[in-house]
Amino acid sequence: MRINIDSQIPIFIQLAEIVEDNILNGIYDEETQIPSTTEVAVALKVNPATINRGVNLLVERGIVYKKRGVGMFVCNGAREKIRARRRKAFLSDFLQPLLEEARNLGISKSEVIAMLNGYNSEETNQRRSADE
Amino acid sequence: MSDIEIRHVSKAYGKTKALKDVSVAITGAKVYGLLGRNGAGKTTLLNILTNRIFADSGEIRVDGESAMENDRAQAKIFYMTEQTLYPKNMRVRNVFQLTRGFYPSFDLTYAHALAERFQLRPESRIGALSTGYLSIFKLILTLASNAPVMIFDEPVLGLDANHRDLFYRELLARYQAAPNTVILSTHLIEEAAALLEEVIILKEGQVLFARPVDELLQLAYVVSGSQENIDRYAKGKRVIREEALGRYKSITIYQPCSSADQEMLARLGLDQAPARLQELFINLTN
Numbered sequence: 001m002r003i004n005i006d007s008q009i010p011i012f013i014q015l016a017e018i019v020e021d022n023i024l025n026g027i028y029d030e031e032t033q034i035p036s037t038t039e040v041a042v043a044l045k046v047n048p049a050t051i052n053r054g055v056n057l058l059v060e061r062g063i064v065y066k067k068r069g070v071g072m073f074v075c076n077g078a079r080e081k082i083r084a085r086r087r088k089a090f091l092s093d094f095l096q097p098l099l100e101e102a103r104n105l106g107i108s109k110s111e112v113i114a115m116l117n118g119y120n121s122e123e124t125n126q127r128r129s130a131d132e
Numbered sequence: 133m134s135d136i137e138i139r140h141v142s143k144a145y146g147k148t149k150a151l152k153d154v155s156v157a158i159t160g161a162k163v164y165g166l167l168g169r170n171g172a173g174k175t176t177l178l179n180i181l182t183n184r185i186f187a188d189s190g191e192i193r194v195d196g197e198s199a200m201e202n203d204r205a206q207a208k209i210f211y212m213t214e215q216t217l218y219p220k221n222m223r224v225r226n227v228f229q230l231t232r233g234f235y236p237s238f239d240l241t242y243a244h245a246l247a248e249r250f251q252l253r254p255e256s257r258i259g260a261l262s263t264g265y266l267s268i269f270k271l272i273l274t275l276a277s278n279a280p281v282m283i284f285d286e287p288v289l290g291l292d293a294n295h296r297d298l299f300y301r302e303l304l305a306r307y308q309a310a311p312n313t314v315i316l317s318t319h320l321i322e323e324a325a326a327l328l329e330e331v332i333i334l335k336e337g338q339v340l341f342a343r344p345v346d347e348l349l350q351l352a353y354v355v356s357g358s359q360e361n362i363d364r365y366a367k368g369k370r371v372i373r374e375e376a377l378g379r380y381k382s383i384t385i386y387q388p389c390s391s392a393d394q395e396m397l398a399r400l401g402l403d404q405a406p407a408r409l410q411e412l413f414i415n416l417t418n
Contacts, residue, residue: 038308
């Protein structure tokens with residue numbers, strides 16, 4: 001785990017995103033425990049109150065839940081929730097910056113689409129064969 | 133943890149006014165950063181709080197009781213000073229023992245465990261310790277004190293990067309195990325920024341700021357882009373920092389960013405970033 005103190009994104013949001021990434025990647029499985037506030041605070045050298053804000057954000061989003069006296073656990077269905085929320089944000093978070101950069105570089109929309117088509121098929125083929 | 137209330141404290145050394153009517157509250161289990169440039173009055177304030185010197189006027193209360201010549205209030209505070217007051221020929225382990233006599237809650241086992249982690253030999257004599265190891269020795273005493281209020285004055289003075297890292301981790305681990313009131317007085321703001329929940333900034337003997345770090349950082353932001361657009365944007369705003377590299381310019385604006393400002397930023401194609409504690413500190417205390 002690595003947070004960027006200089007980033008434009010507040011630390012507690014970065015933290016929530018890292019935990020979400022790990023849930024999506026299957027590093028933290030649903031219904032399993034995630035590291036405690038103490039562990040994370042010490043590992044990242046960040047005030048525990050900041051870590052708690054990140055955790056509370058995840059609780060609000062229904063991604064993790066607190067078990068009193070035990071710790072934090074990943075909710076059932078958390079992965080699907082993260083996917084759904086991020087899909088909604090995909091346009092503004094990824095597509096918009098991509099198209100802006102393309103415009104800056106003078107790459108036309110159709111060129112972008114052509115690139116995507118080429119890239120996409122290669123990638124999915126590789127993924128599929130790796131999965132099988 | 134304890135609540136410390138500092139009310140209208142003033143102190144002068146001859147003609148030099150070290151503290152001018154300082155009022156600030158330090159409450160509950162939080163990590164406070166006490167920041168200020170050299171001579172801002174940090175150490176004077178801490179020395180008055182811990183009865184090493186006395187204020188000319190004003191008072192300090194610890195959990196409602198006067199801190200002045202009050203053993204019960206003073207027993208709640210462990211202060212890691214810049215100076216060392218232990219006899220030079222005393223050994224580290226003897227000081228651990230001695231400290232336990234004064235502070236019954238002192239955790240001897242933890243002190244020795246920390247000494248091992250920092251590779252401080254308990255047999256070493258205080259007078260033979262290097263600057264770095266003297267800091268380590270004192271920060272171990274403070275961490276192991278179990279006092280409701282722990283004050284660290286320049287805790288990482290002379291420490292190498294590994295030991296500084298270890299200190300920050302140990303501090304947080306201990307704080308989490310038994311939350312208390314921690315006051316960190318340091319010049320290494322960048323390093324300590326993420327550890328702090330509240331900051332108190334002193335300037336020329338007065339409190340410039342006392343607020344949560346988050347709130348302080350929301351008071352300012354950094355904008356960068358082409359010089360013309362930056363200048364256009366900055367018109368009428370309170371700019372506390374300017375930096376130009378050719379036609380590129382970056383400024384720090386000391387006022388919240390309104391939604392109208394946001395729109396203007398987008399229209400002018402300027403980049404916006406949050407202010408950093410260190411930067412803000414430098415510009416406000418200059």
